Amino acid sequence: xxxxxxxxxxxxxxxxxxxxxxxxxxxxxxxxxxxxxxxxxxxxxxxxxxxxxxxxxxxxxxxxxxxxxxxxxxxxxxxxxxxxxxxxxxxxxxxxxxxxxxxxxxxxxxxxxxxxxxxxxxxxxxxxxxxxxxxxxxxxxxxxxxxxxxxxxxxxxxxxxxxxxxxxx
Numbered sequence: 603x604x605x606x607x608x609x610x611x612x613x614x615x616x617x618x619x620x621x622x623x624x625x626x627x628x629x630x631x632x633x634x635x636x637x638x639x640x641x642x643x644x645x646x647x648x649x650x651x652x653x654x655x656x657x658x659x660x661x662x663x664x665x666x667x668x669x670x671x672x673x674x675x676x677x678x679x680x681x682x683x684x685x686x687x688x689x690x691x692x693x694x695x696x697x698x699x700x701x702x703x704x705x706x707x708x709x710x711x712x713x714x715x716x717x718x719x720x721x722x723x724x725x726x727x728x729x730x731x732x733x734x735x736x737x738x739x740x741x742x743x744x745x746x747x748x749x750x751x752x753x754x755x756x757x758x759x760x761x762x763x764x765x766x767x768x769x770x771x
Contacts, residue, residue, distance in 0.1 A: 606646060610639065613659050616726050620660065623721050624667050626706065634670075638663040657728070660736040664718060671714070708758035716751035719744055 617638055621631035641662050642649075649658060709717055715737075722733040723744075734744045 606643070609655055610642065610659070613656055614639075616656070617659060617663055620721060620726055621663060621667070623709070623725060624718075634663060634666060637666050641666065654732060654735065657732045657735045660722065660726070660728070660732075661738070664736060668714075704759060705755075708755045711758060712751055712754055716747045716754065719747040720751040720755070723748055 614635065617635045618631060621634040621638075622628060625631045625634060638659060642659055645662075649655075709720070712720065718737060719733055722728045722736060723730065728736065730741055730744050730748075733748075734741045737744065739747075
């Protein structure tokens, strides 16, 4: 068991970052990571020894997240924009907090497929091949979704700087 813990423990911070980015709620993210680790330990004997442990754990986490999204969509629960208000750190630079809120708002506008690819590649630093493995899609699909996600995010952020706000004196 110590050997398994030594392999899994270094992956926990990345799993938590990904969960927080997906859920925007630290407690729910911790629960998702806990569920991921429980599922990984229970399925440990069936895992491919020569497979990528990191990709396997992200796959488990993403599948648990998608299952929760499906359950919530059947119930009709929506988190809403007020969740973005909790992101700003009171001691942080106000402009940085607004920038982070803009990025998170932009992520919320992306379809789930594009958001997942962007988070895995840009935040968690997975290679395109690893992201393809986690998402269960071809490499070309990852590249296409990532390109579209970056384009949409760029457009969203540029629109926020130039088109939505104007200075009144």
